[in-house]
Amino acid sequence: MVEGTAKAATDGSEARLERTGLLLGLVQAGVARATGIDLSQAGIGSARDRFERAQLSDRVALSIGDAARVPLERHDWVILDRVMCCYPDVEGLLANTLPAARQIYAFTVPTSRGWRGVAARLEEWFENAWNTLRGDPCPGYVHDLDLIEKHLAAAGFRLRHRDRQRLWHIAIYERSGAFLQCQERGRGHARSSRVRADSSRAATV
Numbered sequence: 001m002v003e004g005t006a007k008a009a010t011d012g013s014e015a016r017l018e019r020t021g022l023l024l025g026l027v028q029a030g031v032a033r034a035t036g037i038d039l040s041q042a043g044i045g046s047a048r049d050r051f052e053r054a055q056l057s058d059r060v061a062l063s064i065g066d067a068a069r070v071p072l073e074r075h076d077w078v079i080l081d082r083v084m085c086c087y088p089d090v091e092g093l094l095a096n097t098l099p100a101a102r103q104i105y106a107f108t109v110p111t112s113r114g115w116r117g118v119a120a121r122l123e124e125w126f127e128n129a130w131n132t133l134r135g136d137p138c139p140g141y142v143h144d145l146d147l148i149e150k151h152l153a154a155a156g157f158r159l160r161h162r163d164r165q166r167l168w169h170i171a172i173y174e175r176s177g178a179f180l181q182c183q184e185r186g187r188g189h190a191r192s193s194r195v196r197a198d199s200s201r202a203a204t205v
Helices: 014-019 022-028 041-053 090-100 112-133 145-154 177-204
Strands: 033-039 060-064 075-081 101-110 157-165 168-175
Touching: 022 033, 022 041, 022 075, 033 041, 041 060, 075 090, 090 101, 090 145, 101 112, 101 145, 101 157, 145 157
Parallel strands: 033 060, 075 101
Antiparallel strands: 101 168, 157 168
16 A cells, blocks of 8 residues: 555556566655555565665555455555455455555456456466465465456446456556545545534533
8 A cells, every 4th residue: 555656657667566566666656655464474574675675664564464354544555466366255355445545446366257267267276276285275266357346336446557467467446536525525524423423422411
């Protein structure tokens, strides 16, 4: 998750960000603040090493956690790079992460469509079987892209950019301005209601 992005990466810069690590690449591109959450200690340790080598540790907060459960602060961008495929309950993950994205929600997942979807499922099956045999089970999942896109649309996001690398589906969605305005009006109304409620309680104490 990143705050204050310098520019949206919807041109040829995605490959550069992928090679350098998405979070680190975005910080190097000028984001003001970044937050990284990973299920594994090894993943966080590797990310921390990369940021320390780049001398950018002061602009990132890294922690171990379950992104489907931990409370998430709102950020300009939320990026799930090969994350959804690690979660059996993708709807729970979407429910927790979509509200955290003010403007951009980007993700990379194994495609579920066409012959590439069949190949992705076979690849995940063989990889899961191999990991189980060697005593290091780490199940991966191929989730329905139609379901993911349905949740994004319901949350007010529209497709901004789509790409494909081998069996991976890459997408960047932007929250629509009209949805943002409605959301802000709703928050303003909720704050006003809380103030009125607090005033009423204060008056009756």
